[in-house]
Structures are given as C-alpha cells and as structure tokens.
Amino acid sequence: DAIVCVCNATYCDTLDPVVLPAPGTYVKYESSKAGKRLERSEGSFQHSLHLLLTLNISTLYQHVKGFGGSLSDAAALNILGLSQPAQDNLLRSYFSESGIEYNLIRLPMACSDFSVRPYSYDDVPHDYELKHFRLAEEDVKMKIPLLHRASAMSRRLLSLYASPWTSPAWMKSNGDIRGKGTLKGQAGDKYHKTWANYFIKFLDEYAKHNLTFWAMTAQNEPLAALLAPPQFPTIAFTAAQQRDFIIRDLGPALARSPHRTRLMILDDQRLHLLRWAKAVLGNATAARYVAGVGVHWYLDGLVPASCSLEATHKLFPDHFLLYTEACSGFLTSRFSVSLGCWERGNHYSHSILTVLNHFVAGWTDWNLALDLEGGPNWVKNYVDSPIIVDSSKNVFYKQPMFYHLGHFSKFIPEGSQRVGLHISHRYLSCQLEHVAILRPDRALVLVVLNRFGWDVPFGIRDPAVGFIKTVAPANSIQTYLWRQQ
16 A cells, blocks of 8 residues: 655656635645555535534744755665656656655755765865865766756745754864764854854855755754764754854854855754754844744654644744754665655655744755665665665655645745634544644635545634535645635
C-alpha cells in the first residue's frame, strides 16, 4: 500500500494554478492513502445544520511566513545528478505554479552532515580578518545556480535563510570542523568577533551573486547536537553563551552591515524552547537584535505544544516562531528511506497542523531531495525526504510527504493569517485535525487531516456563506478553499 509518483525527464505529474471558485461554491483538494494526490473537486454551499467546524474570521492569530525545504549540499547533488529536463521537473514540482509553490529555502552555511566532505569557508589558521574567506564549489557551482533557477520558476518571492553547522577548525575548542566543540574564548573576544564577521562575509559573497537572505539562525542545534553521531559538525552553545554572543558580537555586526537579514535563535528542539527564549529574549538588548526563534521537530513528543510553543508565544509575542527542520527516518538502522510511506506524510501534516494551531509562523522540511539510501551524508546520518532521486534511472519519486506538504504550501501564501475555528460539542470526540486560514486575497482555507482507517462525515460552516456537508475519507488530507461573500 505504498505509493510514489514517478517523474523523469519527459513526464512529471503537475498541478494547475490555484483559481478561486465562483462565490457560493468551494473547491476541495484531497490526497489519500488509497492513491489520490491533490485531486481537485468542486461543490456548493448547503443550508444544512449538520455542522462541526465553524470559522470565525473576527478571531485572528499569527501571520504565516510560509513553507519550504532545505537546499543542503546533498539535495543539490541529487538534483544535479538528473538530466536537465528532469531537474527542471523536480524544481518546478517544488517552486512553480504547476507544483506546490514553496517560498522558504534554508541553506547551510558551508558544510552540514549532508555534504560529501567537511569544509569551511576559511581554513587558513588565525585569519581573524577573514582575508581568505571564499565560498565553496558547492555554493558557486551547485547551490547558487539552483537558487536562481528556483527563483525564476516561482511566482512567489522566495525567502532564504542560512544556518551554520560549524566554524573553521582553528576557531573551535576541539580544533576540528568535525565533531563537537565550542567556540574558543568568550563573547566579545577575537574569536567571537571573527565568527560574527564570518556571517557577514557569507551574506556579502551571496549578495555578489544577487542573492539576499531574509534571515539567519545563530547556530544549528547549539546543544551539541545531542542525538548526532560523534563526527557531526557542530559548535555547542548554552543559552547564556548564545545570548552574550548576540549582544556583544553577532547582533552589532548584523546591525552595522548593509544587510537587512533577520536573526533567529535556538534552531533546536522545542524541549529547550521556553528556557532558551527566557535566557536570550529575557534580555532586552539581545531581544532587540532577534526577530524569531527556530524550532526542530525531532523531540516534539517529549513536550506538549501548549507548554512550549504557546507558552513562549505568550511571553514573547513580538518574536515569531518558525519550524526550521524536520525529517522522517532519523535514528533508524533500517528504512531511513521508506518509499511511498503514507504514515510519514501523516507525521508531517500532524506536526504542521499542531504547530500552526500553537502560534508557529511556518514549517521547513530538511533536505529537498535525497538518494535511495537517504544521503549522501559523510557521517552516515541517513534520513528520508519528500523527493527521492534515482539518478541511475534518471527518475525521482514524489512521496506522500511531498503531497502532504503541498496541502499547506500551495494554498497558504505568505501574509496569510490563522483564524478562529470552533468545534461543535456534539463532535468533541471527533479526532479530525484541522486549521483555518485567511489568505491575503481574503479567500479562506481549511486543511483537514484524517489519520484514521475510517471515513468521518463532518460539516464546515462559514457564517457569511453557508454550510459544506462533506466527508474526510479514511487516511486522507483535504484542503478546502473558498471566497468570502
């Protein structure tokens, strides 16, 4: 019962551009374990009292930044391993109107574990002026051209954000790009100033290629990548160390630079979110330099969304929350890649729905594309991806995760806003998961996930338009879209 959609140089399934339906009607998009993939249908509003979900557009919550994935070295290698027409089909699948219209792209600053080698942009010891700073071939020959191609295909403005895994070896306490170390010295010293300037140099060099960054995170998984293999490239920071680095070095360096790039903290598991936010954003100087908080999904099961995401939002409502990394197949000795697995798509949608309902502004997948092993990855930390490439056959497989993400990314553009959704008491035992969104064009979107093995009949009520009497089939996700009257 596993289904993938096979694409190659001459064929790839496509979607039509989103066209709003006539007033008084709605369109529905449905994907299911049974094999539907963003299948479009239309219907009319009824005047029935069979209601379950009632939208309240006078109750407004957070604005949405968007959805997307990460252009790691591994993702770039896999995409470029295909023929040019197949590459175009893959990029269109993610970024064009005939695809799912991602608008967020996360980019590692130099190597991550999803590279074929460990490297930094300045391996000359004690180059505190960063005179030898150079982008790598991975940037110039792979990622930068792909970013330009994606941007040219997109109707939406793409927002790029960068995350560093590791500094050059000579700045680290362990003297190696590989493995866990701290930055030498302490905030305010030459190592920390140089590391802050390294961020600015990265932005400068990408700007020369006509690419600007909406945001950066201060460090990928600063808590020493707790779950990672020993060789995993990282710099460990405590919350207090990150706060001081931002106050004394990174914040002022960004503020002095010509770049209007915003800064995110944490970029790690939500288990640490509340404590980290209090330590960093609780300091007024640090808070002024920071725009938002990045969150990874890997340990979400250990702490409820209400006492992490919602609690943080209530304390720091002016700082956005953004999910910056998620993938399936991590920490599994078998089946890093599970082709066609519907359940992994469910996990994505369940996460996105949960976090959107707890004040998160968007959700970013990890690698845009991986190979059949779930790599390449130089520490063998293989995982799954919504698109799996088999370059030997010049094909790529669009997995259920891809279509689950599309139920959000294609229909919820940047600037949308979550609205109130009331569940009638008769149905409180109903286990459907859902979110209601008001788009900038004033159309309404409702995404409904049914993770159960049976059909669930329900109703949608928009007081301004009427009722939709409908069904969420077993193991399905649906997106409803209609105009306000």
